[in-house]
Amino acid sequence: MSSRLALREKPARPSARAKIIGAAIEQVRRQGFAATSVDDLCRAAGVTKGAFFHHFASKEALAVAGAEAWTEHARARIFTDAPWMGVADPLDRLIAHIEFRLAMIDGPVEAFTCFVGTMVQEAYATSPAIRQACDASITAYAERLAEDVQLAIDCHGMIHGITALGLAFHIQAVLQGAFILAKAKDDPAIARDSVRHLKRYLQMLFDPATAT
Amino acid sequence: MSSRLALREKPARPSARAKIIGAAIEQVRRQGFAATSVDDLCRAAGVTKGAFFHHFASKEALAVAGAEAWTEHARARIFTDAPWMGVADPLDRLIAHIEFRLAMIDGPVEAFTCFVGTMVQEAYATSPAIRQACDASITAYAERLAEDVQLAIDCHGMIHGITALGLAFHIQAVLQGAFILAKAKDDPAIARDSVRHLKRYLQMLFDPATAT
DNA sequence: GACGGCATACCAACCGGTCGGTATGTAATT
DNA sequence: AATTACATACCGACCGGTTGGTATGCCGTC
Numbered sequence: 401m402s403s404r405l406a407l408r409e410k411p412a413r414p415s416a417r418a419k420i421i422g423a424a425i426e427q428v429r430r431q432g433f434a435a436t437s438v439d440d441l442c443r444a445a446g447v448t449k450g451a452f453f454h455h456f457a458s459k460e461a462l463a464v465a466g467a468e469a470w471t472e473h474a475r476a477r478i479f480t481d482a483p484w485m486g487v488a489d490p491l492d493r494l495i496a497h498i499e500f501r502l503a504m505i506d507g508p509v510e511a512f513t514c515f516v517g518t519m520v521q522e523a524y525a526t527s528p529a530i531r532q533a534c535d536a537s538i539t540a541y542a543e544r545l546a547e548d549v550q551l552a553i554d555c556h557g558m559i560h561g562i563t564a565l566g567l568a569f570h571i572q573a574v575l576q577g578a579f580i581l582a583k584a585k586d587d588p589a590i591a592r593d594s595v596r597h598l599k600r601y602l603q604m605l606f607d608p609a610t611a612t
Numbered sequence: 613m614s615s616r617l618a619l620r621e622k623p624a625r626p627s628a629r630a631k632i633i634g635a636a637i638e639q640v641r642r643q644g645f646a647a648t649s650v651d652d653l654c655r656a657a658g659v660t661k662g663a664f665f666h667h668f669a670s671k672e673a674l675a676v677a678g679a680e681a682w683t684e685h686a687r688a689r690i691f692t693d694a695p696w697m698g699v700a701d702p703l704d705r706l707i708a709h710i711e712f713r714l715a716m717i718d719g720p721v722e723a724f725t726c727f728v729g730t731m732v733q734e735a736y737a738t739s740p741a742i743r744q745a746c747d748a749s750i751t752a753y754a755e756r757l758a759e760d761v762q763l764a765i766d767c768h769g770m771i772h773g774i775t776a777l778g779l780a781f782h783i784q785a786v787l788q789g790a791f792i793l794a795k796a797k798d799d800p801a802i803a804r805d806s807v808r809h810l811k812r813y814l815q816m817l818f819d820p821a822t823a824t
Numbered sequence: 825g826a827c828g829g830c831a832t833a834c835c836a837a838c839c840g841g842t843c844g845g846t847a848t849g850t851a852a853t854t
Numbered sequence: 855a856a857t858t859a860c861a862t863a864c865c866g867a868c869c870g871g872t873t874g875g876t877a878t879g880c881c882g883t884c
Contacts, residue, residue: 415829415830416829416830430737430738431646431734431737431738432644432645432646432733432734433644433646434643434644434645434646434647434734435646435734435738437872437873437874438873438874438875439872439873439874447830447831448830448831448832449831449832449874449875450829450830450831450832450833450876450878451829451830451831453874453875453876454828454829454830455829458874458875459874459875509736509737510737516796517792517796518733520792520795520796521644521730521733521792521795522643522644522646522647522734524721524795524796524798525642525643525721525722526642526643526647531795531796531798534796535796535797538793538796539796566805566809567809569793569802569805569806570805570806570809572789572793573786573789573790573792573793573803573806574785574786574789574806575789576788576789576792576793577784577785577786577787577788577789577790577792578785578789580729580732580733580785580788580789580792581750581781581784581785581788583732583733583736583743584728584729584732584736584743584746584747584750584751585747586736586743590781591785593778593781593782594781594782594785594786597778597779597782597813600813600817601809601812601813601816604813604816604817605812605816627863628863628864649838649839649840650839650840650841651838651839651840659864659865660864660865660866661840661841661865661866662843662863662864662865662866663863663864663865664841665840665841665842666862666863666864666865667863667864670840670841671840671841
């Protein structure tokens with residue numbers, strides 16, 4: 401009931417747990433989930449195996465926690481902190497979003513590809529928990545994006561039969577597919593080409609006269 | 613120098629090698645490459661480990677052989693034997709191709725997803741040989757498809773800056789991305805939605821007035 | 825002195841790959 | 855026609871190392 405009140409905003413000790421998750425995101429993006437061993441992770445994170453299993457009940461539990469962390473990471477990077485958020489016109493903002501994603505596709509492949517998209521490919525049939533966590537992450541992004549798509553639709557109209565959420569998932573699909581091509585060619589250029597097709601599609605959908 | 617002339621058309625013994633590759637394609641599509649062990653494969657193919665390593669120098673060599681087999685498998689299934697090959701007008705044929713791919717996306721996820729697309733995600737950074745084999749398979753499909761895209765462009769024109777090959781790769785990207793969404797949701801419906809967006813994009817590209 | 829946050833030591837199962845060996849076929853030599 | 859020589863297809867026990875996971879103990883903070 402006295403002193404000792406500063407020095408603590410959160411229960412946060414960023415230490416072991418966060419470092420393990422960070423290492424997992426990095427390694428899984430490079431070599432997949434199954435090929436990433438717990439020992440590798442501990443080495444990369446600079447912790448021991450005891451610490452690992454203190455924080456995570458299993459390798460599978462780490463994957464789930466990683467997916468949740470990825471959701472927050474992506475939300476911050478792509479929405480909260482993104483420069484295109486300030487654009488006024490909803491359609492312009494949507495296009496700016498695509499251009500932002502386009503600009504992200506650069507440098508080494510493992511730096512811009514999707515952690516959960518990679519992981520779900522290996523785990524969808526063997527681990528319901530991981531599949532659900534990855535689905536939740538992808539869906540969270542799509543639902544957030546759908547808000548902006550809906551604003552653009554409200555403002556500029558849309559062809560019958562197309563929903564904001566459906567279009568948001570399609571944007572996700574093109575990005576995920578572009579990542580696969582980039583991995584196959586070990587070159588981001590082919591991925592950017594695909595995202596430019598996506599941008600053109602959106603422009604044509606919202607204004608059939610505009611064909612870049 | 614008499615009798616014994618029937619009973620032999622080819623040196624073909626379809627046996628062990630083909631069965632192993634078939635098992636690999638099946639298992640990798642379900643659970644990925646790293647999570648598929650050589651022992652699993654032998655069990656599924658009904659051969660012994662000795663037979664496996666007689667036919668393949670390593671697990672990596674099997675992956676490469678599998679990718680090559682997949683290229684042929686896909687070529688036969690999607691081009692040679694496909695019903696849409698007969699359509700006369702190049703654009704109609706291209707759209708029929710997309711509709712054919714759309715119809716393929718049905719049933720359990722592991723039945724319609726792409727073997728090389730799955731594998732390259734895990735191997736691009738760790739195995740140059742596998743990455744190249746997967747790239748070759750994807751590129752072979754894109755180049756074959758680009759022939760038909762080019763015919764449609766010759767016939768109906770195209771916006772400046774879009775190439776047949778680039779568009780063919782984009783089609784590949786959408787399909788690959790659609791597969792990931794299907795895995796995340798364990799449901800083909802979301803993948804079909806994306807391919808319908810792709811179809812609409814093609815129709816708008818070739819005729820801006822047509823908006824389904 | 826209880827408890828969270830680690831470290832050390834260890835385990836059984838499984839991993840990709842090797843190895844000595846067998847069964848069968850083919851083709852040239854004798 | 856029998857012998858030799860070699861190739862192909864396959865078997866299954868075995869190897870060293872790695873796997874995910876556990877059991878236990880130490881140590882600083884409340």
